[in-house]
Amino acid sequence: MSQYYTATDHFVLVPAIMLALFGCAILLFDFWVFPEPKQRKWLLAFLALGEAFAGYGLWQQHTYIAGQGIAELTAFQGSLVVDGFSLFFNWMFIAAASIVALMSYRYLEVEGEHHGEYYSLILLAQCGMYFLASGADLITLFVGLELMALCFYIMVGFLRSDKRSNEAAMKYLLLGGFSSGFLAYGFSLLYGLSGSTKLSEIGVAIARRDPADPVLLLAMVTTTVGLLFKISAVPFHMWAPDAYEGAPTTVTAYLSVGSKAASIAFLLRIFLGPLASARAAWEPLLVFAAIASLTVGNLAAISQHNIKRLLAYSSISHAGYMLLGLVAGNETGIKGVAVYVLVYTFTNLGVFLVIVALRREGLVGDNIDDLAGLMHKSPGYALLMLICLLSLAGIPPTAGFIGKYYIFLSLIQAGRYVLAAAAALYVAVAIYYYFRIVRSMFMSDAEDAGAMETTFGVRVAAALTGLGTLGIGIFPEPFLRFAGQSLIR
Amino acid sequence: MPESYVELYFPVFLQVLIAMAVAGGMIGGSYLLGRKVKNRIKDTPYECGITPTGSARGRFSVKFYLVAMLFILFDIEAVFLYPWAVVYRELKLFAFVEMFIFIVLILCGFFYIWKKGALDWSQQERPPEER
Numbered sequence: 338m339s340q341y342y343t344a345t346d347h348f349v350l351v352p353a354i355m356l357a358l359f360g361c362a363i364l365l366f367d368f369w370v371f372p373e374p375k376q377r378k379w380l381l382a383f384l385a386l387g388e389a390f391a392g393y394g395l396w397q398q399h400t401y402i403a404g405q406g407i408a409e410l411t412a413f414q415g416s417l418v419v420d421g422f423s424l425f426f427n428w429m430f431i432a433a434a435s436i437v438a439l440m441s442y443r444y445l446e447v448e449g450e451h452h453g454e455y456y457s458l459i460l461l462a463q464c465g466m467y468f469l470a471s472g473a474d475l476i477t478l479f480v481g482l483e484l485m486a487l488c489f490y491i492m493v494g495f496l497r498s499d500k501r502s503n504e505a506a507m508k509y510l511l512l513g514g515f516s517s518g519f520l521a522y523g524f525s526l527l528y529g530l531s532g533s534t535k536l537s538e539i540g541v542a543i544a545r546r547d548p549a550d551p552v553l554l555l556a557m558v559t560t561t562v563g564l565l566f567k568i569s570a571v572p573f574h575m576w577a578p579d580a581y582e583g584a585p586t587t588v589t590a591y592l593s594v595g596s597k598a599a600s601i602a603f604l605l606r607i608f609l610g611p612l613a614s615a616r617a618a619w620e621p622l623l624v625f626a627a628i629a630s631l632t633v634g635n636l637a638a639i640s641q642h643n644i645k646r647l648l649a650y651s652s653i654s655h656a657g658y659m660l661l662g663l664v665a666g667n668e669t670g671i672k673g674v675a676v677y678v679l680v681y682t683f684t685n686l687g688v689f690l691v692i693v694a695l696r697r698e699g700l701v702g703d704n705i706d707d708l709a710g711l712m713h714k715s716p717g718y719a720l721l722m723l724i725c726l727l728s729l730a731g732i733p734p735t736a737g738f739i740g741k742y743y744i745f746l747s748l749i750q751a752g753r754y755v756l757a758a759a760a761a762l763y764v765a766v767a768i769y770y771y772f773r774i775v776r777s778m779f780m781s782d783a784e785d786a787g788a789m790e791t792t793f794g795v796r797v798a799a800a801l802t803g804l805g806t807l808g809i810g811i812f813p814e815p816f817l818r819f820a821g822q823s824l825i826r
Numbered sequence: 827m828p829e830s831y832v833e834l835y836f837p838v839f840l841q842v843l844i845a846m847a848v849a850g851g852m853i854g855g856s857y858l859l860g861r862k863v864k865n866r867i868k869d870t871p872y873e874c875g876i877t878p879t880g881s882a883r884g885r886f887s888v889k890f891y892l893v894a895m896l897f898i899l900f901d902i903e904a905v906f907l908y909p910w911a912v913v914y915r916e917l918k919l920f921a922f923v924e925m926f927i928f929i930v931l932i933l934c935g936f937f938y939i940w941k942k943g944a945l946d947w948s949q950q951e952r953p954p955e956e957r
Binding site: 339341342361364365368369552 | 831917918919920924931934937938941942
């Protein structure tokens with residue numbers, strides 16, 4: 338340990354080290370120790386071990402912060418920070434990555450593209466998310482974002498012989514690279530305005546400036562554009578439906594919860610940190626993006642026949658709800674966004690899990706008609722799908738209600754009655770297209786008689802997502818308290 | 827301390843102006859003063875003095891791109907060695923350990939592409955189990 342790498346630095350970095358270490362280990366063990374296809378379950382076990390070590394590191398940070406009664410722990414001269422916010426999101430990433438890995442094993446076997454790299458990419462992408470949630474420096478955040486995005490570009494194109502997957506990866510790569518360019522431009526202007534890459538120092542420099550300064554406006558607009566791209570908010574959502582549809586379903590699940598949650602964490606860090614004093618300038622932009630996301634997402638989802646595309650548009654509309662929490666800007670709103678992201682993680686994973694479980698030889702399972710009569714074939718999965726769709730629509734007693742409740746409450750507390758009413762009206766539209774899936778499951782007869790083939794991993798993942806979706810809805814208090822601690826000061 | 831953006835960026839503006847003047851002057855000067863000979867040989871692309879053969883639209887083996895990309899990746903990693911070498915004396919043991927970890931990670935990647943056959947130029951078909 339030296340002055341450049343103190344014990345605190347190490348303590349803060351442990352989860353990321355574990356994720357990177359096990360990610361690289363899986364990459365090498367894939368051809369070195371476990372070359373046989375049957376031995377791939379050991380790679381999955383290694384992933385679980387990596388998550389366990391990362392979780393242990395995170396738990397130690399958690400207990401240390403709670404035990405010392407401090408708000409945050411900074412490391413690397415303020416480049417990384419551990420606070421309630423980063424802990425909240427990192428716990429969520431561990432849950433998301435583990436559930437995705439559990440449901441991937443059989444799916445990749447069926448697709449015939451089962452490679453060890455997949456598990457290593459899951460861990461490395463999560464490592465990027467770790468830096469997005471706990472970075473407090475523009476360069477750390479940007480490198481974390483790129484680490485996550487690069488892993489996702491590869492994973493989206495993982496079905497190498499499938500043209501749709503290749504097309505999706507190419508579109509995602511080009512538009513993702515384009516948006517990163519915007520973000521880097523905005524960051525360079527922020528650096529130029531403040532002379533520092535530390536978020537706290539940028540905040541001080543921006544607070545001293547005139548909010549109508551054209552350079553500040555340019556920096557803010559370009560940064561906002563880059564961030565909106567990453568959370569797939571309208572008008573920068575074009576990549577989402579194609580990427581979601583073409584990617585392997587398990588990757589779509591990971592993309593829709595992991596990447597989105599990490600990008601939201603990143604967005605909150607930037608807007609509630611350095612740009613907080615320029616709220617008057619960015620608030621109209623976010624109001625526009627939120628309403629546009631709700632409109633386009635909900636209306637375009639109505640006419641979709643492919644479930645993955647439908648969920649892509651639904652995910653765009655959920656980005657709109659999350660932005661509304663930030664627009665409200667009060668304590669309830671930020672807490673609401675945190676709860677919303679948590680709820681959305683479990684719920685969306687549950688929906689994708691059912692689509693993944695449907696996949697078998699000769700059935701893709703991503704068309705709404707493929708779900709026909711699911712109630713008669715496997716009532717358990719039909720029930721899970723129903724619970725998760727109710728939760729996505731925001732109907733009690735599922736978790737989605739709690740998420741939407743806090744977003745609407747925060748808007749009303751902030752006096753934004755029109756926004757609250759508009760957002761509530763779009764729930765009605767959402768119920769229509771979610772219930773098209775429900776109707777197909779419960780009211781139509783099965784088109785093919787083949788039974789679902791599930792594995793232990795898929796069943797465990799199903800139980801976890803179902804418990805998460807119902808549990809947060811019925812016993813929200815511990816989760817709300819946890820989210821309340823995650824407020825950025 | 828310069829007061830406004832105009833004052834701050836005036837040297838940059840001046841430099842851009844001079845650069846454009848130099849470039850324009852060179853091209854314009856040779857255009858005005860030089861002899862103009864037009865023939866077919868002169869219109870062919872310059873290929874380091876070798877007579878060009880065939881069309882530029884020919885197809886290359888995808889291996890060229892793979893090797894080129896891998897080269898760029900490792901080349902960029904090597905660039906990090908220079909700033910490291912500059913500050914090595916100040917950072918002492920920390921710099922050594924840091925670079926050791928960095929090199930080990932690069933070697934992980936190198937070992938990976940090696941074993942996956944990305945460097946194997948003569949290999950015609952990949953083994954069937956890898957597809």
